Structures are given as structure tokens and as C-alpha cells.
Amino acid sequence: MAVQLHLRLLSLPGQDTLQACWIRINDGQIVSDLKLGSLADAAADLAAEAGIVYVPGTDVLLTQVRLPDNRRKQLLKALPYALEDELIDDVDSLHCALGSRVEPGLYNSAVVAHEKMRYWLDSLANAGIRVLQLLPDTLLPPFEKDSWSVFSEHNPDQALVRTDREQGFVCSRENLITFIQTAVAQEDKAPAKIRLFHCDSIDESALEVAVSGLSELEWIDDPQIEDALSLLSLKSEATDFNLLQGQYAPRSRIRQHLRPWYSSVALLGLLLVIGLVTNIIQYYSLQARNQKLKQEIIATFQQAFPEIKRVVNPQAQMRHHLSRLRGSNKRSISFDKMLASIGPLAKNVKGLKIQNLHYKKGQLELLLELPDLQTLENFKQTLSSRTPWNVELKSASSTDNKVQGRMLIYEK
Numbered sequence: 411m412a413v414q415l416h417l418r419l420l421s422l423p424g425q426d427t428l429q430a431c432w433i434r435i436n437d438g439q440i441v442s443d444l445k446l447g448s449l450a451d452a453a454a455d456l457a458a459e460a461g462i463v464y465v466p467g468t469d470v471l472l473t474q475v476r477l478p479d480n481r482r483k484q485l486l487k488a489l490p491y492a493l494e495d496e497l498i499d500d501v502d503s504l505h506c507a508l509g510s511r512v513e514p515g516l517y518n519s520a521v522v523a524h525e526k527m528r529y530w531l532d533s534l535a536n537a538g539i540r541v542l543q544l545l546p547d548t549l550l551p552p553f554e555k556d557s558w559s560v561f562s563e564h565n566p567d568q569a570l571v572r573t574d575r576e577q578g579f580v581c582s583r584e585n586l587i588t589f590i591q592t593a594v595a596q597e598d599k600a601p602a603k604i605r606l607f608h609c610d611s612i613d614e615s616a617l618e619v620a621v622s623g624l625s626e627l628e629w630i631d632d633p634q635i636e637d638a639l640s641l642l643s644l645k646s647e648a649t650d651f652n653l654l655q656g657q658y659a660p661r662s663r664i665r666q667h668l669r670p671w672y673s674s675v676a677l678l679g680l681l682l683v684i685g686l687v688t689n690i691i692q693y694y695s696l697q698a699r700n701q702k703l704k705q706e707i708i709a710t711f712q713q714a715f716p717e718i719k720r721v722v723n724p725q726a727q728m729r730h731h732l733s734r735l736r737g738s739n740k741r742s743i744s745f746d747k748m749l750a751s752i753g754p755l756a757k758n759v760k761g762l763k764i765q766n767l768h769y770k771k772g773q774l775e776l777l778l779e780l781p782d783l784q785t786l787e788n789f790k791q792t793l794s795s796r797t798p799w800n801v802e803l804k805s806a807s808s809t810d811n812k813v814q815g816r817m818l819i820y821e822k
Contacts, residue, residue, distance in 0.1 A: 413441055415461025417452060417539070418547055418639050419530060421468075423566060428533050432456070433639045440643050444636050449537035460540035464639075465530050465653070467548030467570060467580040471521040474577070479514055486656060489519060497521065507655045509576040518576040520546065520653060527658055544653040548578040550638040552646035557603035558625075560586065561638050562611060569609075570638055573601070576651045586612060591620035600624040607635060748774050748819060751797040759789050765814070773820040775804075779812055786815045798822065 417432040430452045434442040445455060475492045477485055489506045497504060505527050509518030534541055551559035551572040561570045562583055569586045572578040573593075581589050594600040603626045606612065610631060617627060635641060654660065711724040715731055729746060748769075756762055759780070766777035780786045786806060793801045797819075804816040 412436070415456060415459050416464070416639055416642055417456075417461050418464040418550075418637070419466060419533075421466050421566075428530075431637055431639060432461070433637075433642070435642050438643055438645070440634075440640065444639060449533060449539065453537040453539050456539060458538065458540065460542045462543045462545065463530075463534065463539075463541050464545050464547040464550060465522075465526075467546040467578070468568070469522055469526045470546035470548065470653070472546065472548060472577050472579065473519055473521065474512060475517055475519045476515055477517055479511075482508070485517070493519065493521060499523070505653070505656065505658065507651075507653050509651045510649070518574075518651070520576075520651070522546075522653065527653070531658065541654065544658075545649075545651060546578075546653070547638055548572060548580055549576065549649065549651070550641050551578070551607065552605075552641055552644040553649075554603075554605070554646070556601060557605060558590075558601045559605045559607065559641075560609060561607045561641060562586075562609040563638065564611075575647060575649050583611060587616050587620050590617065594621050594624050602626065603628055605630060607632070607641065745769050745774070748797075748799065751799070752776075752793065752819070755792055755796060756789070759785065759792075761785065762789065773818060776817045776819065778815045778817060780815065781812065783808070783813050786813055790817065793817075793819065 413434050413436045415432065415434055417430055420429040420431060422429050428449055429446065430449055431444060431446045432452055432455070433440060433444045445452075447455075473493070473496065475489065477488055477492055480488075486508055489508055490501045490504070493506055494501045503524055505522050505524050507520040507522075509520065511517050530544070531541070548570055549572060551561045551570055553559065553572055553575050559572045563569070567583055568580055569583050570578065570580055571586070571589070579589070590604065600621075604621065605628045607630050609629065614627075614629070621627065634643075707724050708721050711721055711728055712718070714728070718727065718731075721727065752774075756764065761781040762785070763779040764776060765779055768775045778786065778789075780789065783806060786803070790801055790803050793799070798821075799819045800822050802818045804818050806813060806815040808814075
């Protein structure tokens, strides 16, 4: 079993900001010292490690509610209204979390103010602490069936009382006996055993009288238990309960963070649509332009060779008739090959102009104008490496911030 981080948020008297204590546990064994400090201190020690976080139980009401058995999604919707009559505050200002089913139609639940939830989660997020599960610290004392677990604290002055797997309450230490006496008076709610951890300040005689022999008292004073977090090392039945439900569920929290970006994403989508429409318009415009150029080529061909009535491929037909006029098929082929090889390469050279072109007996002489000597040399190297011809630079001169070069290209 992997090491699990447990962090407890503390609202200590005289402190304006949240404090925290944290510990690491592996298979019921404490594997790190209990540490206390600010959330910034905790974040620095945890180094982005995610864990289970416990919030002050004084701010969380654990109760049970009657609900008709249904799918969980419908139960979550009905939960606030089922609890409304038991709550003083407006239900819209409260976050209601659903726990496990106790029996058909009866469910554990928790109620906490939205203000508190946002405060805790924002404080943790700002400190860089990731939360896997959020629980009230009321559930820190170990759970054992048919028994209560009580943990007494001095700072703050309170007692954590866990009465069931997902039930419990927090009270001041001076009122603890009163609460226990009230519960025991209802014989159907009296626990078989009450385990008391670090309760040396509780009047044992008064507590014996309060339980009237209906509950066995077990006093436990373990020096290794420094804080309620240390109780996690004791055997206890686990719970899947989590306050991170509804709008606070991990996916909902992500959506809340993404919501400010919705307008930007919508704008980006609109720009993409506009870009797509623009490209379609340009495509059809280029198609029309291409068709017009084809018609102009045919018209030029027919003007040059009026005796030819059927024009299928004007470029091929033009080359054929030019070769006949030249009287040398071999020379025509060599010239065509040279142009086919050199043309695309020359087109990619910025600022290159062909001022003159002369072909004779398999040799092509070019008079070029380029921005600088380096560009001329690069073009020569490109022709040498990417064409099957010999390339010689016959001359080069610089005038008016331009370079003129005479280049001879011939068959190897």
C-alpha cells in the first residue's frame, strides 16, 4: 500500500489565517513526524503531493436524512430540500453532501456553508496543495461498530466525538459529559462502549454517573498520539465519504476554472470558421483564375499555330511544334530538361532575376541579377547539387547594390 498524506486544517485562536498539521501513513503505520505550520510550509514540504484533507468539524454538520431510494444523481438533487426543514440558514447558501446508505430510505449526509468550502479550497489551491478527499475532522477518531470514539484537544479546546462510520459531532470539553448523558438517556442510541483518547481532563466519576452503566468506558492514553491525525494509525473501518461533490467535485472545479475562458474559446472558434470560409472563397477564386489562364494559353497557342484546330494539351503541342521548327529533337529535349530542372530552383531564390538566356548545343548561358554575391554562390551550389548538369560561374560584378553573374550550364 502506498504512503498516504493526511493534512488537517486548523483555525487556531488568535490566528487570522489557516494553519495546518500533516502526517504520512503507510498501511496503518506512521512513517513521518507530525508537522505543524502554515499552508505555505505544508506546500513546500509536500512538493505537489496530493492527499486527504480534514477541515474543522465545527463548521460541518453531520446528520442523517430520509430519501426515497433512487439513483445517486437524483438523490443529490433532492438532498437540499429534504434537509431544508432541519436547517436555520438558507439552503441556497449551504453545500449538502450525500454519504452512504444506512438502511433503505436512510442516508448519511453533511452540511457546510458554501463560503467555508470556497475558503478552504481556494486557500489550498493558492498554496498549491492538491486534494484527493475532503472530510470533516470529526471523522478522525477511529470507528468501531456499536461504540463511540472521543478525542479531547487542548488547542483548540474541544472534543471530537465519532458516533458512527460517517456520523459524529464536535463540542467543548466542558459540555462533553452533557452530550453523552443526553445520548445515553435514549437507550436505543446508547453505545455499547465509549473509547476516550487523551481525556485525562474529563471528570471520570461524573462520566460514570452520566452513562449509568449502559455504556462501557475505555480510557486510552497513548503517548504516540500527538494530534487527532495520529489516530489514523489505529484500526478503523474506512469511509468513502467526500465533501467534494456537486459543484466541488474535481471535474466541476475544472469547469469552474475553465469558465472564464469560454468566451475566448468561442472567439477562437469563430475565427477558425472565418478562416475556413476565407480559404474556400480563395480556393474557388484560384480555380476561376486557373481556368482563365488555361483559356489564355489556348488562345496564345491558336494565335501562334492557327492551322491547328484541335487543342488538347497546348503545352505539349507547343513543345512538339517548336521541336519541329528547331529541326533538332535532341537539342530540344536537352533545353526542355534544363528549364524543367532550373526553373523551380530559381523561383525559390528571393530577388533573383534572369536578365538574359542563351542556349546552344546543349549549353545554357544565364545572365542573372541577385541581391549579393552570397546569394549567387548559394544558387550555383543549389544547381550543382540538385541538377544533373555542370554549373560554372563565368563572371560576377557588383553595381548599384546588385550583383550580376554570368553562369554556364551544360551537360555532363
